[in-house]
Amino acid sequence: MNSKLFFLLCALSFFMACAEQKPLIPLSDDGTSVFYDQAKKPFYHGVASGDPLTSSVIIWTRVTPDNVSDIPVKWNISTNANMSNTIKSGTITTNATRDYTVKVDVQDLAANTTYYYQFEALNGQSIIGRTKTTAADDKSPVKLAVVSCSNYEAGYYNAFARIAEKDDLNAVVHLGDYIYEYQPGGYGDSSLDRKHLPAREITSLSDYRTRYAQYRLDKDFQKVHQMHPFITIWDDHEVANNVYKAGAQNHQPEDGDFMTRKEVAKQAYFEWLPVRDNATKDIYRTVKFGNTVDLIMLDERLAGRTYPVDSVSQSEFQAADRTMLGAEQLAWFKNELTTSDATWKVIGNQVIFSPCDISDLGFGSPVNLDAWDGYPYERNQISQFLANEKIENVIITAGDTHSSWAFEVPSEDRKSTIAIEIGTPSITSANSDERTAVEEVLQAEKVLSAKNPHLKYTDLRNHGYVVLSLTEAETMVEWYYVDKLNAPSDKEVLGKKYVVKNGVNQLQ
Ligand SMILES: [Fe+2]
Missing domain, CATH: 2.60.40.380 (Purple acid phosphatase-like, N-terminal)
Known part of the structure; x- marks a missing residue:
């Protein structure tokens, strides 16, 4: 090629490249x-x-x-x-x-x-x-903070700041309600200058992304993620209130197609949380901490939860096809329990597993139908399995209620104890004393304890988190409570402490 032609071709390709260059599009601000x-x-x-x-x-x-x-x-x-x-x-x-x-x-x-x-x-x-990283096959002690229900509008993340300061944790376990889907003021008190963005109930992919972005711009939420690995599971509000496989209490026709909403909510969750990706976007999994702990995380919302009922007298209440986990996850869960060689089986569970009589609390139902009490057939399958297979040292953790609980979980016939259940309070989401006078809440705690002899501790007033310290010999359970939600504060107290000895299903 002669040099003149070569020069012409070069100039032509340069101009074509310039012509193809796309204009810069500024990233739009979601607020x-x-x-x-x-x-x-x-x-x-x-x-x-x-x-x-x-x-x-x-x-x-x-x-x-x-x-x-x-x-x-x-x-x-x-x-x-x-x-x-x-x-x-x-x-x-x-x-x-x-x-x-x-x-x-x-x-x-x-x-x-x-x-x-x-x-x-x-x-x-x-x-x-x-x-x-986690330990290989050894008996190293394990320390986990267990948290749930971190509604941005309901308060400052003082509890996250306290967890960030703890240097000896292996991980933070978030049991769900990491975000809330409501519009500003759509859920309880929102008098603080912490209004939800976008300023509407979130239903689309960009809505969910913006909501995660807002939560993760909070300095204390950032700090706790910076300092510790998280092991997370969703509850309902990562999609919509009281969600199940095919719908949700807080999903109406005007919110669009439910299955689309569920898929985009899951997509944003996998984008914004440090969970391991997988093709099906299923989230139930086991995290092993040497031979000390198998942390078995369950999905009680999106994988296999079937339709809810409104009343215990509804004919389908006891139906065998009403499930929280579904057949596939239940089979997997049973296998995880029987093949576990860890001393402690800690269950990352969202809603209260233990039977709990709330008939005198004025909810219009003798039990919480959104918890395992609302799905008795499958709960009994699990209870029987734990008893029949003699699965020892099961610590069930629960979030969802925004309150603290310690149960000696009874067998179906209530004659023996099959596990221990620990309920962690909310990081911020409102509980009873934000809705009712303290005297009434204290009375409700007494009523609950009197009605439920297997309930060893409840606190419906405080916010904070649980720390589980697990060794070969015992599991220590500590509830830490922050002093306020409505302003930044560095004060916390140890509210309650129990020890569970290896091989003894008892809170000591
Ligand atoms: Fe919650």
């Missing part, structure tokens, strides 16, 4: 940018980690570019807190199809080891996160 801390640009939403295994862990961040584009994000893992001993790194590209979230399943790590991680993109660096 949450008012909460951005510019010092964190472009990683305003901090970092998170989760679902630890012996040799891998999920690390997470979200990058916020100025313009719509593919963004390469570099990640680094180090053995020290100043990131000077990087042992692994890589680059992953994110874009609008996953709301600019970044999730890496880091492999080939050492067991029972603390790591630090950081992301880089667009000439910025994220805050440094801390995480920890």
Whole structure:
């Protein structure tokens, strides 16, 4: 080719490339940018980690570019807190199809080891996160914070800030109601300057994404994710109140197609939370902590929960086809229990499992029909299985009620105890004393205890979290309560403490 022609071709291809270059489209603001801390640009939403295994862990961040584009994000893992001993790194590209979230399943790590991680993109660096892998086959002690119900509008995340300060936790277990779907003021008190965004009930993919973005711009929520790996499960409000497989109490025809809403809610959950991806977006799973704990996380909402009933006198109440887990998950759960070689089987469960008579509390129903009491057939299947198979050392955890509970879980015939159940209070969501006078709440606690001899402790007034400390010999259960929700505060108290000895289904 002569040089003149070569020059002409080069010039032509240059002009064509210029003509093809797309104009920059600014990333649209969902209204949450008012909460951005510019010092964190472009990683305003901090970092998170989760679902630890012996040799891998999920690390997470979200990058916020100025313009719509593919963004390469570099990640680094180090053995020290100043990131000077990087042992692994890589680059992953994110874009609008996953709301600019970044999730890496880091492999080939050492067991029972603390790591630090950081992301880089667009000439910025994220805050440094801390995480920890689980132990291999040994009897190391395990310490878990158990939380639920973190309604942004209902209060400041003082409890998350206190958990972030604890240096000896293996993980934080969030039992659901991580976000709430309501419009501003749609659920209880919202007098604080913490109004939900977007300013409507969330139903679309962009709605759910914006709601997660707002929650994760809170500094205390960011801090707790930065300091500990999370193991999370959804309850109902990650989709809509009292959700089940095919509908929800808080889903009306004007909210659109329910199955679409459920799918986009799940999509946003998998984008924004540090959970390990899988093809079916099922979330029930077991996390093993050596031979000390198998943490069995159940999905009691979206995988297999069938239609609710309105009354215990409804003919379908006891029906065998009314399930919370569904046949597939129940079979999996039984297998996890019988094949477990861990001393403690901790069940990540959303709603109260134990029978609980609430007939004198004025709810118009003798039991909570949204809890396991509303699905008696399947509950009895599990109770019988635990008794018949002599499954020992089962600690069931529960969220959902915004209150504290300790049950010695009775067998179906109420003649023996088959497990221990621990209810964690809400991080912020309102409980009884935000709705009723304290004297009435104290009276309700007395009534509950009198009606339910297997209920050893309840507190319907306080907010906070539970810490489970598990060793070969015993499980210690501690309820920590914060002093207020309506303002930032660093005060907390140890509200209650029990010990459960290995092989003894008793709260001591
Ligand atoms: Fe809740």
